[in-house]
Amino acid sequence: MAHTPYDDHAKDTMQKTLSPYGKAETDARITAETQYADLRFVRGGVVGGGAYEDFLTRVLEPRMLYEFAHDPPDVRTVTSWLHKRDGWFLALCREARRRKQPMPSLPPTLVALSAGDPEEARGAYRMTELESPGVYRGDPSGTYRLVVINQLPETPDTLRARTMGRGATLVRAIQEVDALPEGSKLRRMLAPRIATLRVALERDPSPEAREIVMNAEKILNKRMAQQLRKGQKMGHREGLQEGLQEGLRTAIEQVCAARGLKLTATQRASLAEETRMATLQRLLKRATTAATAREVFATA
DSSP, X not given: OOOOHHHHHHHHXXXXXXXXGEEEXXXXXXXXXXXXXXXXXXXXXXXXXXXXXXXXXXXXXXXXXXXXXXXXXXXXXXHXXXXXXXXXXXHHHHHHHHTTOXXXXXXXXXXEEESSOOHHHHHHTTOEEOSSTTEEEESSTTOEEEEEGGGSOOSGGGHXXXXXXXXXXHHHHHHHHHHSOTXXXXXXXXXXXXXXXXXXXXXXXXXXXXXXXXXXXXXXXXXXXXXXXXXXXXXXXXXXXXXXXXXXXXXXXXXXXXXXXXOOHHXXXXXXXXXXXXXXXXXXXHHTTOSSHHHHTSOO
């Protein structure tokens, strides 16, 4: 099943969501065959900074596998996810045997997040709906969970999950993020991720992508607009320019932080001193796709 910018967005969002709680790896290789899970999570002993309790993090198992689908998955795709999970389970059993430790009694929990309802696959695996709308469980012993994002109740508790949806669900979630108070923790977490998705969809001509870009643009530009107003109050043309520059610098730092790109002291100093608008705009675009902070500042 081909990955889309929406899947990458969901994968990155969930990786950032889970990182404070333990080790969260994207594109994790699953042995014994060469298989790659969207996200593998092993819970740590201490909850780190940036943790935020909501629908996604309230109950975390010691080991979890996450798969994301922008389009409802078919039976074959769901089977491939279970195959990865079971491959990891067997590898854990082999490792326990080698170390002469107790064997795990159940496989790790597989959580599938689908933007829409995979009715056929859900029926084939006889999944039952939990008390929470949009959440289903399957055997063995509930270790397979399905989250149908467009069925989730539209509450603050599910907002982060709904930013991984599609179509009208995603548009409404973006609008909710935009309406959050500027200083709220949830807004600080989600706004950079939405800005990254917006840049990734820039060249997608589909009506769905155009609507997402249009709504995400408000979030991407809000910080710069605030700086512009600050410059206007200063009553100086230089203040307007400084406001734009500061807005771009802030956006670059937020996108880098959201994607786990740690800036060195030298890079931060270079960013603080940069005044060329074209260069700052180029750095912001690179920050959304670069693998390392060094790539962001490579030839700026």
